[in-house]
Amino acid sequence: xxxxxxxxxxxxxxxxxxxxxxxxxxxxxxxxxxxxxxxxxxxxxxxxxxxxxxxxxxxxxxxxxxxxxxxxxxxxxxxxxxxxxxxxxxxxxxxxxxxxxxxxxxxxxxxxxxxxxxxxxxxxxxxxxxxxxxxxxxxxxxxxxxxxxxxxxxxxxxxxxxxxxxxxxxxxxxxxxxxxxxxxxxxxxxxxxxxxxxxxxxxxxxxxxxxxxxxxxxxxxxxxxxxxxxxxxxxxxxxxxxxxxxxxxxxxxxxxxxxxxxxxxxxxxxxxxxxxxxxxxxxxxxxxxxxxxxxxxxxxxxxxxxxxxxxxxx
Amino acid sequence: xxxxxxxxxxxxxxxxxxxxxxxxxxxxxxxxxxxxxxxxxxxxxxxxxxxxxxxxxxxxxxxxxxxxxxxxxxxxxxxxxxxxxxxxxxxxxxxxxxxxxxxxxxxxxxxxxxxxxxxxxxxxxxxxxxxxxxxxxxxxxxxxxxxxxxxxxxxxxxxxxxxxxxxxxxxxxxxxxxxxxxxxxxxxxxxxxxxxxxxxxxxxxxxxxxxxxxxxxxxxxxxxxxxxxxxxxxxxxxxxxxxxxxxxxxxxxxxxxxxxxxxxxxxxxxxxxxxxxxxxxxxxxxxxxxxxxxxxxxxxxxxxxxxxxxxxxxxxxxxxxxxxxxxxxxxxxxxxxxxxxxxxxxxxxxxxxxxxxxxxxxxxxxxxxxxxxxxx
Numbered sequence: 001x002x003x004x005x006x007x008x009x010x011x012x013x014x015x016x017x018x019x020x021x022x023x024x025x026x027x028x029x030x031x032x033x034x035x036x037x038x039x040x041x042x043x044x045x046x047x048x049x050x051x052x053x054x055x056x057x058x059x060x061x062x063x064x065x066x067x068x069x070x071x072x073x074x075x076x077x078x079x080x081x082x083x084x085x086x087x088x089x090x091x092x093x094x095x096x097x098x099x100x101x102x103x104x105x106x107x108x109x110x111x112x113x114x115x116x117x118x119x120x121x122x123x124x125x126x127x128x129x130x131x132x133x134x135x136x137x138x139x140x141x142x143x144x145x146x147x148x149x150x151x152x153x154x155x156x157x158x159x160x161x162x163x164x165x166x167x168x169x170x171x172x173x174x175x176x177x178x179x180x181x182x183x184x185x186x187x188x189x190x191x192x193x194x195x196x197x198x199x200x201x202x203x204x205x206x207x208x209x210x211x212x213x214x215x216x217x218x219x220x221x222x223x224x225x226x227x228x229x230x231x232x233x234x235x236x237x238x239x240x241x242x243x244x245x246x247x248x249x250x251x252x253x254x255x256x257x258x259x260x261x262x263x264x265x266x267x268x269x270x271x272x273x274x275x276x277x278x279x280x281x282x283x284x285x286x287x288x289x290x291x292x293x294x295x296x297x298x299x300x301x302x303x304x305x306x307x308x309x310x311x312x313x314x
Numbered sequence: 315x316x317x318x319x320x321x322x323x324x325x326x327x328x329x330x331x332x333x334x335x336x337x338x339x340x341x342x343x344x345x346x347x348x349x350x351x352x353x354x355x356x357x358x359x360x361x362x363x364x365x366x367x368x369x370x371x372x373x374x375x376x377x378x379x380x381x382x383x384x385x386x387x388x389x390x391x392x393x394x395x396x397x398x399x400x401x402x403x404x405x406x407x408x409x410x411x412x413x414x415x416x417x418x419x420x421x422x423x424x425x426x427x428x429x430x431x432x433x434x435x436x437x438x439x440x441x442x443x444x445x446x447x448x449x450x451x452x453x454x455x456x457x458x459x460x461x462x463x464x465x466x467x468x469x470x471x472x473x474x475x476x477x478x479x480x481x482x483x484x485x486x487x488x489x490x491x492x493x494x495x496x497x498x499x500x501x502x503x504x505x506x507x508x509x510x511x512x513x514x515x516x517x518x519x520x521x522x523x524x525x526x527x528x529x530x531x532x533x534x535x536x537x538x539x540x541x542x543x544x545x546x547x548x549x550x551x552x553x554x555x556x557x558x559x560x561x562x563x564x565x566x567x568x569x570x571x572x573x574x575x576x577x578x579x580x581x582x583x584x585x586x587x588x589x590x591x592x593x594x595x596x597x598x599x600x601x602x603x604x605x606x607x608x609x610x611x612x613x614x615x616x617x618x619x620x621x622x623x624x625x626x627x628x629x630x631x632x633x634x635x636x637x638x639x640x641x642x643x644x645x646x647x648x649x650x651x652x653x654x655x656x657x658x659x660x661x662x663x664x665x666x667x668x669x670x671x672x673x674x675x676x677x678x679x680x681x682x683x684x685x686x687x688x689x690x
Contacts, residue, residue: 054532056528056531056532076534079532079533079534080534082532084529084532086525086528086529086532088525088528089525090524090525090526090527090528090529091526091529092328092332092526093524094331094332094335094336095328095331095332099328099331103324103327103328104529104533106320106321106323106324106327107321107324107530107533107534107535108533108534109318109320109321133335149529150529150532
């Protein structure tokens with residue numbers, strides 16, 4: 001792929017706070033129009049990386065471009081064209097919904113500001129509550145307002161930092177419908193999350209831990225890249241088996257998908273031994289399967305501890 | 315992508331809306347100055363009168379009575395009773411029921427007539443020198459006059475002769491020696507410094523503490539637009555405070571304003587700006603609104619104590635004067651007193667203006683060096 005097809009292309013991005021290296025030689029290529037999932041445990045450096053890419057933090061090392069603008073020297077142009085949604089609600093709680101949107105629109109010196117703000121309010125379904133203080137909104141509405149605010153200037157690239165943290169499942173589903181609609185219209189979306197059901201919706205994935213990128217690529221390729229071996233188990237008393245398997249050494253991971261049990265890990269030999277042992281009992285049917293995204297994300301995320309011991313601040 | 319007036323305007327509008335919604339802070343901005351004016355203007359008196367005094371009278375003659383009458387007429391002393399021995403007087407001084415005990419010795423009148431120069435003892439509670447000072451300074455003159463007025467006719471020889479010279483004291487600029495005439499003009503320096511520094515610092519730190527700074531600087535806004543947009547509304551607050559102050563000074567405290575209005579206008583504008591810049595500097599250091607508040611309070615101490623507001627600047631040791639000179643209020647205080655009380659014009663205040671200007675340049679330079687357009 002050539003440079004121009006990349007919305008984001010960074011190499012060796014490094015950020016050091018004091019003595020801690022929060023982001024360590026991070027590379028990322030985000031194709032235009034893609035939904036790119038940015039995964040990692042709390043404190044792994046996701047927020048810091050996003051902030052560096054949209055010009056809010058100056059990298060201590062590395063280079064790259066965002067929408068073709070140099071992240072080191074052209075952060076002003078990047079800000080004009082990127083919509084950045086912060087992890088924490090960062091609009092003014094003591095301004096009304098309309099005043100907030102109006103303020104952001106003014107910051108981008110938009111023509112026909114009133115029209116765009118009215119449109120955004122209508123899209124949000126908040127037109128009749130436009131005079132309500134933003135601080136009085138519920139978590140889900142705050143998040144929708146934030147999204148509307150960071151999109152008001154029609155950016156070509158959206159950077160969403162854990163946009164659905166603490167939001168109820170229904171609001172999250174609506175939110176993702178919106179994200180997919182945007183991506184279909186050609187907007188590139190970089191979204192950090194630690195929800196598995198959200199990671200599955202992404203076209204591309206990068207996984208970061210302790211400031212280092214561990215794996216990245218097309219979402220569909222991720223299980224193979226990790227090298228996961230997966231088994232599908234069916235039969236009676238699946239709950240009991242699950243508990244038993246969890247207590248077994250070398251099993252990797254176990255999870256229930258409805259009435260079916262999935263067992264997977266990277267150590268194929270160890271798994272093979274356990275499966276052989278189980279098959280002798282002839283209670284359950286064991287079948288080898290291609291590891292899916294779910295298994296891959298559980299593998300990556302479930303056992304990963306929060307990274308605050310080395311790096312705070314997401 | 316240069317400076318944009320529409321973005322500056324947007325920040326301004328936002329600040330005004332937020333200011334309007336934050337009723338309590340808004341009330342404080344106007345309420346604190348009025349409160350301070352009333353407290354300092356009415357409550358503080360560095361030349362206290364009517365202090366409780368006990369009398370130990372071992373001589374009852376007309377001369378002794380004339381001495382007491384004279385003391386009462388001076389208004390410094392308010393006789394609250396009679397004691398009969400030293401012990402009783404000392405106890406009253408110790409427990410604070412009396413500030414003074416005046417002791418007229420036995421045979422006072424006889425000794426005066428005989429020209430023996432008897433001693434009158436004024437025991438003062440000098441644990442608070444400011445309280446005792448005025449009365450102690452006045453007592454000699456009071457007694458002298460009283461005796462001279464009583465010893466007439468053939469006894470004239472016994473009255474104290476006129477001293478070989480006279481000292482004429484000309485109390486300029488505040489002929490009646492009223493404390494409020496001195497305190498009130500200085501108070502403007504304190505009020506502006508207290509509110510301006512704190513409000514700016516807190517208003518800016520609030521953005522980073524609440525997380526709104528991140529969304530703000532993710533937009534193409536320029537640092538200068540943020541700085542100006544945040545500071546300008548508070549200049550207006552400074553104007554309102556100064557206006558309230560001038561009204562109160564004139565109508566409540568009868569403090570004259572005899573100098574150049576232009577000089578005053580130039581001075582208080584510069585002073586407001588230097589305080590806002592200081593607030594901005596504090597906001598680059600403080601991590602939370604609480605810290606911003608504490609650091610602001612920290613700057614208020616030298617402003618009140620070392621600026622010459624509470625205590626005469628010339629009376630402070632050299633090192634304290636050096637620190638005091640770095641405080642903007644020191645120079646603005648002189649400027650206001652000069653203009654209001656001494657009729658100064660632009661040329662008279664040029665030194666003060668230059669001094670405030672130098673302090674401002676230093677503060678702005680450090681503040682801009684520290685201010686970051688990023689979250690680093």
